[in-house]
Amino acid sequence: MKGKTHLIVGLAAGVTIALYREVESISLVILGTSIGSLMPDIDHPKSKINQKLLQHKNKSYKILFYTLVGIALLYIYSLNNNSLFLLGGTITILIGVSKHRGFTHSLLGIFLFIKLGKDLTLEFGYKELYLGFYIGYLFHLIADFFTKGGIELLYPFSENFSFPLPIKTGGTIENIVAFILLIYSFYSILKYFNFIIF
Secondary structure, rough: OOOOHHHHHHHHHHHHHHHHOOOHHHHHHHHHHHHHHHHHHHOOOOOOHHHHHHHOOHHHHHHHHHHHHHHHHHHHHHHOOOOOOOOOOHHHHHHHHOOOOHHHHHHHHHHHHHHHHHHHHHOOHHHHHHHHHHHHHHHHHHHHHOOOEEEEOOOOOOOEEEEOOOOOOOHHHHHHHHHHHHHHHHHHHHHOOOOOOO
């Protein structure tokens, strides 16, 4: 699916979680789902995140950039033995060397990203941010499962899995779903803050 659709799906998930559960910070949950909904596509050189991070939007530069950052994080880990740097370095190198919808769209990717997200956010006391990140990440993978490209759930041991009747990325069905979820999100927010009474 397109990045904007993933962001809208993340927004809808964040709004649902934040507005219909008791949470301390609605904005942190929604921020978390927004970040989580974009994170799995960090393995694509032209993703929303890499538009900001990579000077050159191609596969070779992505591999070089993430591998060097990963090695730097592992070096920092060797100096201070903080497991966050070990986990961050490992994830970063795997982002660099894996193809699109590979590592970041797998069970291994889910586990490592959720572990890193939990360790980072809970260390600083932002449990709502972690909750949002977790939900946004999972909804990204669910959305991509319904496309022709699917997801490599058992990376690195298998091909991609996809729904038997996939939808076209950027096609009419995706756009309709995105529009409905966007309307739902704005309606829910306005209703929550009593701008709508029905």
